[in-house]
Amino acid sequence: MNITRREWALATACWAEILRAQTGGDPKFAWFEPAMASEIEAIVEQIIPDNETPGAKRAGVINFIDRALAGFDQDKQELYKTGLRETQAKRAEMFVGSTSIAGLSGDQQIALLKAIEKTDFFAQVRTHAVLGFLGSPAHGGNRDMVGWKLIGLDHQMSYQPPFGYYDAEAARGGSK
Amino acid sequence: MSAAQYRPSDEVDFLVIGIGAAGGVMAKELSTAGFRVVALEQGPWLHEKDFRHDEVAISFRAGIINDPKTRPNTFRKTPSETPVHQQAVEYASLVGGGSVHFTANYWRFHPEDFREHSTWGAVPGADLRDWPITYDDLEPYYTKGEWDLGISGLGGSNPFDGPRSKPYPLPPMPVKSSGVLFERGAKKLGLHPFPAPVAVLSKDYHGRAGCVHCGFCEAFGCEVGAKSSTLAAVVPAAVKTGRCEIRPDSYVRKIEVGKNGRVTGAIYFDKNKKEIFQRAKVVVVCANGAETPRLLLMSKSNAFPQGLANSNGNVGKYLMFDNGGIAFGLFEHPLNEYKSIVVTRVLHDFYRSDPKRGYWGGGGLDSRFDYYPIGFALGGLPADGPQWGAEWKKTLAEYYTHIGGTLAHATCLAVEENSISLDDSVKDAWGMPAMRVTFRNHPDDMKNIDFLMARQKEILAAAGAKKIWHDPTTTTETTYSRHLMGSCRMGDDPKLSVVDKWNRAHDVPNLFLVDGSSLVTSGRQQPTATIQALAYRLAEHLEQVAKRGEL
Numbered sequence: 001m002n003i004t005r006r007e008w009a010l011a012t013a014c015w016a017e018i019l020r021a022q023t024g025g026d027p028k029f030a031w032f033e034p035a036m037a038s039e040i041e042a043i044v045e046q047i048i049p050d051n052e053t054p055g056a057k058r059a060g061v062i063n064f065i066d067r068a069l070a071g072f073d074q075d076k077q078e079l080y081k082t083g084l085r086e087t088q089a090k091r092a093e094m095f096v097g098s099t100s101i102a103g104l105s106g107d108q109q110i111a112l113l114k115a116i117e118k119t120d121f122f123a124q125v126r127t128h129a130v131l132g133f134l135g136s137p138a139h140g141g142n143r144d145m146v147g148w149k150l151i152g153l154d155h156q157m158s159y160q161p162p163f164g165y166y167d168a169e170a171a172r173g174g175s176k
Numbered sequence: 177m178s179a180a181q182y183r184p185s186d187e188v189d190f191l192v193i194g195i196g197a198a199g200g201v202m203a204k205e206l207s208t209a210g211f212r213v214v215a216l217e218q219g220p221w222l223h224e225k226d227f228r229h230d231e232v233a234i235s236f237r238a239g240i241i242n243d244p245k246t247r248p249n250t251f252r253k254t255p256s257e258t259p260v261h262q263q264a265v266e267y268a269s270l271v272g273g274g275s276v277h278f279t280a281n282y283w284r285f286h287p288e289d290f291r292e293h294s295t296w297g298a299v300p301g302a303d304l305r306d307w308p309i310t311y312d313d314l315e316p317y318y319t320k321g322e323w324d325l326g327i328s329g330l331g332g333s334n335p336f337d338g339p340r341s342k343p344y345p346l347p348p349m350p351v352k353s354s355g356v357l358f359e360r361g362a363k364k365l366g367l368h369p370f371p372a373p374v375a376v377l378s379k380d381y382h383g384r385a386g387c388v389h390c391g392f393c394e395a396f397g398c399e400v401g402a403k404s405s406t407l408a409a410v411v412p413a414a415v416k417t418g419r420c421e422i423r424p425d426s427y428v429r430k431i432e433v434g435k436n437g438r439v440t441g442a443i444y445f446d447k448n449k450k451e452i453f454q455r456a457k458v459v460v461v462c463a464n465g466a467e468t469p470r471l472l473l474m475s476k477s478n479a480f481p482q483g484l485a486n487s488n489g490n491v492g493k494y495l496m497f498d499n500g501g502i503a504f505g506l507f508e509h510p511l512n513e514y515k516s517i518v519v520t521r522v523l524h525d526f527y528r529s530d531p532k533r534g535y536w537g538g539g540g541l542d543s544r545f546d547y548y549p550i551g552f553a554l555g556g557l558p559a560d561g562p563q564w565g566a567e568w569k570k571t572l573a574e575y576y577t578h579i580g581g582t583l584a585h586a587t588c589l590a591v592e593e594n595s596i597s598l599d600d601s602v603k604d605a606w607g608m609p610a611m612r613v614t615f616r617n618h619p620d621d622m623k624n625i626d627f628l629m630a631r632q633k634e635i636l637a638a639a640g641a642k643k644i645w646h647d648p649t650t651t652t653e654t655t656y657s658r659h660l661m662g663s664c665r666m667g668d669d670p671k672l673s674v675v676d677k678w679n680r681a682h683d684v685p686n687l688f689l690v691d692g693s694s695l696v697t698s699g700r701q702q703p704t705a706t707i708q709a710l711a712y713r714l715a716e717h718l719e720q721v722a723k724r725g726e727l
Contacts, residue, residue, distance in 0.1 A: 047564040055569065072237055110565065117564075126564055127554060134549035135232040150569075151549055152577035153514050155229075158388035163516055164353030164577075165509030 030070035031077070037062055039084060042102040044129040046109045054146040056129055064132030064141030065125075076124060083121025090115055180212070180421040184454045188212040189722075191442055191456030193428050193471070196273020197704050198691045198711040199462030200406020201321070204413050205715030206460075207420035211722070214421050214454055215414070216444055218467075219269035221424035224408075227397035231548045234395055240277055242269045246605035251655065253616040255593055261602070264613040265466045266658045270397075271424055272407025273464065274658070275704060279394040279518050280375040280403055281542065281585075282327050283702040284318050284709075287311035287338040288528060292697055296529055299536045302589035302618050303494060307696045308668045308677035311338045317709040317716075325404040325708070326381045329373030336368070336524040346378045348520070349387065353511035354580035355520030358543030361639030362523050372519045372542060375404035375704070384408060389516035394546050426452075429608055431459055431475040431484055431687070438686045439484070445606050458686045458718070458727055462711070465495065465660030465692030469596040470611050472664070472689075485681035485689075490674050491664055492596040495613070496698040498659035499621050500539060500584035501651040503632040504556070505641030510577040513545040526631060527700055529587075537624030539586040540700040541632060545579045552576060558645045582635060584628035585701035588654075588661070589618040596663050617653050625651050659701055664693035679714045686727060690714050 029037055041062045048056040056062070069077050091101055091112055098104055104112065116122050132141030134148065142148065148155050162168035182188055189211035192202045203215040222240070233239040242265070250259035268277045288295060290307040298304065315338070321327075323345045331343035348371035351359075355372075362369040376393075377386045387402040401408040414420040425447040432453065434440045441455040461468050469492035475484035483491055521543040529538050547556045553572055556579075562568040599612035629651055636644050667673025670682035679694055681687040690711050692703055699706060721727055 048569055049566050051566060051569075053569075053573065113564075129564075130550050130553045131232050131236060134553055136228065136230040138228070138230060139232050148549065150573050151553075152510065152512070152573070153549060156390075157229075158390050159515040160389065161350040161516075163350075163389070164512040166353035166356040166507070166511060167351055170351065170356045 029066045032062075032066050032069070036084065037066065039101045040065060040080070040125065042104075042109060043113065043125055044132075046106070046113055047126055047129045048133050053150050056133060058143065059133045059141050059146050060143040061129050061132035061141050064135070064139050065128045067140045068128060068131070073128075079121055079124055083119065083124070086119070087112070087116055087121065179415060179418040182212065182214055182421050184452050186212075187455040187457055188214050189457050190214075190718075191454055191459045192216070193431075193442060193459065193461045194218070194273065194463035194467065194691065195271045195406065195411065195422065196268070196462060196464060196691065197275040197406060197707050199460075200272060200275065200410050200414070201708055201711035202460050202462060202690065202715055203420050203422070204410040205712065206718065207414045207417040209715070209719045210419070212419050213414070214423060214456065216426040216428055216442070216454070217271045217422070217424045218427045218463075219271065219424065221271040221422060222397060222407075224397070224399050224401050227399045229390070229392045231550050235548065235551060240268050240270050240397060241266050248602055248604060249611040249613055250599045250602055251613045251615070253614070253653075255614055259599060259612050262655070264615065264656055265611070265660055266656065267464050267466065267660065270407075271411060271422060272405040275375070275405040276397045276403070276407050277395050278375075278704060279546065281519055281522070281702045282322070282329070282373045282375045282705045283522070283540065283700070284337065284340075285311065285314075285699045285706050286336060286524075286527060289697055289699050292529070296536060299589060299618070299620065302536075302591050302620070304536065304589065305665075305667065305672075305696050308666055314706070314709045314713065315339070315341060317712040318705060320712045321705065321708045324712070325375060325406075325409045326377050326384065327373055327375055327404065328378040330371045333370035334368070334522070334524055336527055344373060346381060348372070349374060349376060349378045349517055351520045352513065352516055352543070354513055354543040354545055357505070357507065357511070357580045357639040358521045358582060358635060361635040361637070364638040365634060367523050367525045367635070369521045369523045372522045374517060374519065376517050377402045377404065382409075387517065391515045392548075393516075394518045427606060428463070428471060429474060429606065431461070431471065433475075433477045433479050433484065433684070437479050437684065439684055449606060458688070460688045460690065460714075462691045465663050465695075466596050466611060466613070468689055468691055468693040469663040470598065473596075473598050474608060480683070485664075485674055485683045485687060487683050488671050490672070493592050493594070494590040494662045494665055495594040495596055495615060496588040496590055496659075496661040496695070497594075497615055497617075497654045497657035498701055499586040499588050499617065499625055499654055500701065501625050501629040501632065502581060502583050502647040503629060503636060504545065504579050504581040504645050504647070505636035505639065506575060506643040507578050507580055507641055511545070511580050512577050513580065514549075514577070518544045518546045524700070526628060533623075533627055535620040535623040536589065537587040537620050538700060539584045539624060539628045540702070541582050541584055541628065541635070543580065544583050545581045546583070549576065555647070555649075559648060580636070580639070580641070582632045584625065584632060586621065586624050586628055587700060588621055588698040590662050590665070590697065591616070591618055615654065622653065659692065659698075659703055661692040661695040661698055661703055664689050665696050666694045667696065678717050679710060688714060688718070
């Protein structure tokens with residue numbers, strides 16, 4: 001038991017370190033060109049919009065995607081390049097005279113994404129957005145655990161019962 | 177590292193291949209009994225401190241499972257189809273194997289599981305058989321496993337269970353809101369829910385710490401060693417004997433056969449892909465229901481041109497998968513299912529096959545909402561609603577803590593065509609033929625999944641769910657499984673089975689197979705307790721046989 005308790009303390013310490021390392025956020029990208037980053041960011045900000053609650057922007061999803069594409073998801077770089085190229089073509093066709101996705105209005109961006117939502121590219125960006133929003137902060141997203149807070153996950157390394165409303169109610173001996 | 181160190185040229189008493197649910201038990205029991213053991217594991221030897229609250233690594237980067245990039249498999253539904261690259265089997269690839277990442281449901285099979293052919297008769301299109309052993313043969317070893325590994329539960333609380341010689345060593349885990357609601361709904365319907373038996377410590381036990389309810393449990397390695405994996409519960413004891421050497425990162429490609437038709441040891445790749453031949457008097461294969469038959473098929477020799485222990489062609493056949501649908505219920509108040517273990521209540525009212533249903537099959541149901549945040553956001557919300565954007569985000573925020581649910585654990589009929597075989601057209605990262613998986617559910621499996629889903633929704637409705645839906649990908653034909661069963665089945669008749677009732681290969685006197693591959697029927701899934709009971713039973717048998725000088 002001594003060993004596991006010690007290791008547990010270590011794991012908790014690691015977690016604190018992750019959170020410290022994460023605050024601030026690095027504006028430089030490991031893989032993205034800035035122009036591409038702002039276009040992808042415009043897409044993820046419609047997938048998980050920042051409104052009355054934090055979304056992709058506040059969570060630093062673009063940093064997660066950048067790290068993923070530079071690291072464990074290098075094999076998805078090509079999909080991003082070709083997917084974005086095709087999306088730009090679709091944008092130019094739908095909104096004549098526009099020059100970028102980021103430059104479209106919110107409604108136009110949503111219309112564009114609806115037009116491409118069945119593509120592999122969109123599916124991949126959506127997956128990455130969710131990973132960056134709700135994954136461990138250790139990967140560069142979910143900054144300050146805003147994703148977890150949004151869904152009501154109060155992150156701690158251990159909990160004690162009662163865990164929720166109904167088991168608390170049962171422990172009190174009551175149920176409807 | 178292990179205290180014991182053997183040279184490959186040392187002829188050890190036992191070579192254990194695969195240190196999972198069964199292999200960990202074999203390593204400990206055999207070394208404790210005084211034998212010299214080398215245990216080989218394909219994956220790494222990780223420890224509590226290596227595990228993290230990291231869904232990205234675990235679920236999206238093959239964290240502790242067989243990595244499709246290095247260990248690809250191909251899949252087809254029937255032998256007439258052309259196989260495609262598609263991962264169809266998943267197993268944990270590390271010391272401890274599936275016992276590290278499983279949900280920890282620890283159900284015994286029922287007495288009737290061992291003689292379903294006798295009680296039901298033949299099922300057309302399937303090969304339903306009785307086991308060569310009974311529940312009573314296995315009962316002492318279920319008990320031994322429960323006490324050795326550390327299982328929490330309430331003996332006697334399941335009216336459908338077989339007799340048990342001892343209670344569980346630990347009380348049940350604290351009930352979660354999903355368990356309270358499941359129990360409430362089930363009781364309204366006259367059913368018999370009971371506290372889930374789980375391989376998680378509800379209290380400190382044998383020097384290990386009790387569960388801290390951190391919530392990163394199913395699919396993850398336990399960060400405090402409270403999940404009763406073989407990694408946490410028995411491998412340390414094996415090492416401590418000074419007679420068992422654990423060799424991680426050791427991938428066996430062939431079991432060798434001598435002139436007399438007995439096995440002599442195995443060739444494996446070490447971490448640097450260097451080939452090593454380890455000699456042994458007896459080989460025990462515990463590589464799981466997919467890798468065990470694959471290894472036998474790769475072990476071709478003059479004596480066994482179709483693969484080791486495969487003179488009757490049965491190795492790899494009758495593969496059984498994990499069936500059962502997931503139902504969700506949305507409730508008024510927060511359940512906070514992200515905390516603690518997954519399952520706290522179970523019911524077995526629909527376990528037995530009932531001729532009135534018009535098909536063969538049955539199942540157990542458990543209370544669970546086992547979605548981590550990413551998995552839920554990507555695929556857990558109702559499919560008819562938006563899947564991205566402001567409305568989706570709002571639903572995600574409202575639903576995550578307010579969902580309970582149930583999972584069905586449904587029978588899988590043994591069908592001869594469902595199998596593990598070799599795909600010589602695709603190689604793994606070591607140049608070995610990829611695993612080819614052929615699987616298509618028997619029609620009765622699908623009828624049963626639908627029947628159980630209707631019961632699941634009734635329970636959620638009776639529990640007061642405001643909205644009920646299910647994951648449609650879990651009620652269609654199974655194409656992916658973590659339970660890998662039946663591919664080297666046990667039986668008395670050497671023409672119809674691969675191992676005898678003592679897990680000895682019919683063809684080879686000093687070769688034993690014990691893992692999911694031995695199972696004759698699927699039970700109602702949750703095979704770990706039965707796999708481990710078989711391992712405890714085999715270890716005791718080997719000790720007795722060795723003492724009589726009959727090995």
